[in-house]
Amino acid sequence: MCGSSGPPLWWWGLIYAHRASRSTHDVEVRMSTRPSLSIGDLAARTGVPVSTIRSWEARHGFLAPSHDAGRHRRYAEEDVAAVEELLAHRRSGLSLEAAVQHVTSAPTAPRSVFAEVRRHHPEVVARTYRRPTLIALSHAIEDECCALAAAPALFGGFQRREYLARSWDRWSELARTARSTVVFAHADAVVPGRDPAVTEVVLPDDSALNREWFVVCDADDLPAVLCAVELPHERGTAAPGRRFEAVWSVDPRVVRTASRAAVAIARQHRPDLAAHLAPGALADDPRRGAAPSADLLRAAGLFDRMLAYLERGA
Secondary structure (H helix, E strand, O other): OOOOOOOOHHHHHHHHHHHHHOOOOOOOOOOOOOOOEOHHHHHHHHOOOHHHHHHHHHHHOOOOOEEOOOOOEEEOHHHHHHHHHHHHHHHOOOOHHHHHHHHHHOOOOOOOHHHHHHHHOOOOOOEEEEHHHHHHHHHHHHHHHHOOOOOOEEEEEOOOHHHHHHHHHHHHHHHHHOOEEEEEEEHHHOOOOOOOOOEEEEEOOOOHHHHEEEEEEEOOOOOEEEEEEEOHHHOOOOHHHOEEEEEEEOOHHHHHHHHHHHHHHHHHHOHHHHHHHHHHHOOOOHHHHOOOOHHHHHHHHHHHHHHHHHHHHO
């Protein structure tokens, strides 16, 4: 996530549509809460075999999928988070029965920015992108939203040492005009003391964010979010060919959800950040929760389709 030579023309069109939308009437967006993941999708996302998922359901009552017209199981994003939480408890030494009890009896705190966005906003289309496409989209958001927004709250997920190191100077510069800047990385990926304006959150081995890539710009004027999760079977793939399931949006409501999830996760690992993050990232500003205009939705839909065609032809 480093700087780029400049945004393409279609990105300027999207930014223009967003700015223009702030002076138009809001429109209602129909929200679909129907679970959309098949059992195969759930297995691919979590790395748990289909047979094991069925066994958990039959023997322990773990997960309660809905069924479509053909009686096929359908799962939601919170089911992905529940499975990943169960796996984390198993790695910590709990028996399967104890892990199931822990997951199903206790309220689940956010563990994944991607899962929270998908759970609250199922209407946002998730697509599979290669790493170069995500880099390009990250650069565009950094250059046109993070750098130009008025006092944004910024969040970045970097996975590994090398990715954080490549982007450190860029994010240090973005932090100069941000309300707050928080970066997440695995324990061996954080370089302490480099810049006091950048707050670093160290992730343990079992954190779901170790598989996630995200850029969140929570701002009144130029909100944007990109969040992606690396597919389990992509581990070991050469860097350019790595694939991620990703969502992106300039809808203030979607950005708000990602921002709140990032803050909640940061507080889990850094309780000392409670006071630091509260004034900026958690302020209940109604302007940040307004529905986007029809123009913005059309521009975003066009951009999303362009990305899909570019990715397909790559």
